[in-house]
Amino acid sequence: MTKLVLWDIDHTLMATGGLGRELWAQAFEEVTGVEMREQASVTGSTERVILRETARLHDLPYSDELFESFARALGAVHVRRAAELRERGHALPGAAAVLARLAEQGVRQTVVTGNVRRAAEVKLAVFGLDDYLRLDEGAYGEDGEERPELLRAAMARSSTRREDAVFLGDTPADVAGGLEAGVQIVAVATGRTSAEELRDAGADAVLEGLTDTEKALAAIV
Known part of the structure; x- marks a missing residue:
């Protein structure tokens, strides 16, 4: 059985209903004093990279x-607007059930995400997903710029060998990061990337979603 399951958060476990960009823009203006006119691409990236590129777009x-x-600032904004996040966002269908079943089987689970840690904690708590995850063993936007770096950080924190880890994400960047880090990759076509594109990217297994709990468990463990 897989010893450690590493979850991406956005569009793999949950969606913010468009609020994520608003929170990001609010934090950006708070720390720079400049209203955000445009944001660098966020798909599969980390907050550190997104901030650097967005600052460049504003000549900062x-x-x-x-x-x-x-x-x-971003963590604090998520805390202040957690109730709004609960109203506008949602856990993806089947996510809680898969997390719960893995936990029942004694599988360790954590997250590998480009989100800063406090924001990730709020998102997971708002939708009741945090109880299944060992967040201290995860990796966050503070831990690096690219997915392979974050995956290695999480495996080091949990004392897990790469052959004993599986990473679930929804983007080609997630798949590429998993390949470089040498972990098993289960891609979930719940974001903007199709199942076919995720297969072409090199995922070991691809799920259309997490609603079929038994199918998801079979792919993961």
């Missing part, structure tokens, strides 16, 4: 200090 200098301030 980027620094580690800016990212640290932004991470705090």
Whole structure:
């Protein structure tokens, strides 16, 4: 049985109903004093990269200090607007059931996400998904820029070998990151990428969604 399941969050376990960009823009303006006119591509990327590229689009200098301030602001915005997130967003169909069944089987689970940690915690708690996850063993936007770096960080924190880990994500970037990190990859076509595209990217298994609990469990473990 797989010893560690690593979950992406956005469009794999949950969706924000469009609120995510609003929260991001609010934090950006709070730390830069500049209204966000446009945001760099977010699909499969990390907050650190998105912030650096969005700052560039606004002719603003980027620094580690800016990212640290932004991470705090983004986490705080999620805390303040958690009720709104609950109203507008939702856990993806079947996500809670798969998490629960894996937990019942004694499978360790955590997250590997480009979100900053506090924002990730709020998102998961709002939809009741955090109880199944060992969040201290996960990796977040503060831990690096690319998926392979984050996957390695999570495996190091959990003392897990790459052959004992499986990563679930919804983008070609997730698949590429898993391939580079040497972990098993189960892609879920619940985001903007089709199942065929995820197969072509090199995923070991592809699910149309998480509603078929037994099928999902079979692919994961």
